[in-house]
Amino acid sequence: MLAECFDAQRHLSNMPLFSGFSQAEREQVARGSQLRRFGRGDMVYWAGEHCDAFHFVISGQVKLYVASSNGMEKVVELVGPGQSFAEATMFLPEPHLLNAQALQESLILSVSKEAVFEEIQRNPGFSLRMLSGISHWFQRLLMDVESYSLQNGMQRLIGYLLRDVDLGAKANPGVVTVALPVSKATIASRLSLTPEYFSRVLHQLEADGLIEVCRREIRLLDVHRLARYGTH
Incomplete structure (x- = not known):
């Protein structure tokens, strides 16, 4: 080829x-x-x-x-x-x-x-x-x-967003930008979520001030708070 x-x-x-x-x-x-x-x-x-x-x-x-x-x-x-x-x-x-x-x-x-x-x-x-x-x-x-x-769907999505973040580091990493390598629908399937649920969770996290979404870029505004978010 x-x-x-x-x-x-x-x-x-x-x-x-x-x-x-x-x-x-x-x-x-x-x-x-x-x-x-x-x-x-x-x-x-x-x-x-x-x-x-x-x-x-x-x-x-x-x-x-x-x-x-x-x-x-x-x-x-x-x-x-x-x-x-x-x-x-x-x-x-x-x-x-x-x-x-x-x-x-x-x-x-x-x-x-x-x-x-x-x-x-x-x-x-x-x-x-x-x-x-x-x-x-x-x-x-x-x-x-x-x-x-x-894990529920929200925990799986949060885990995906934080997969490359060192949560054990003492220093606050500040805002972390995650670039999605493929479409949101493909990632949703990878996480065994429907595209609709995937989008709904992103909107909820954004409304609660945890992330900002711009197409395939997602800015994590507070990684430690985000990590705790899906546990209760």
Whole structure:
């Protein structure tokens, strides 16, 4: 999909999974890699397709989701630059369970299953790194299940807005601006909320002086008060 030449080894060197590799080892993996460009709305893969690679997002945003027969969607994960996806599926005999779609123009480096398995045989330490990545994905999945089970919709939305804020810091961070990477409807689906409820909570938080909303930018006016807001 991407015709011009590219330096896959350079891209691999910027990824934590391959950071400890020598240049020769990265070049070996790079030979089994492909850089692909996707336009907004393009499918990276469909559920049911055979998994023959896992993928790194170089730039852009990818949505992993399930779809029902009546067209309803549930966003499972949003994958941004520096993140990867489909590692776990690559080790299973089953096909992809999720759909993967580019939400904006995206550059994705796909590392073939064959290249990964060859590297595991050569370098046992690599398999430990792969397991670590899969374990982190599984941990995020468990946190999602805990969130859906124990938190109400407002708490989930507040948690999303505060996900990158260090609430333990002694200094008051002042006003914090959160730029939503995708549409509000997509984030609502990721949080298992309806778009209507998502908008209603934003309006309520804004009316109570906790946030200011300007399209996809949300200014958090008092992060500590916001963190306490959904707990009572």
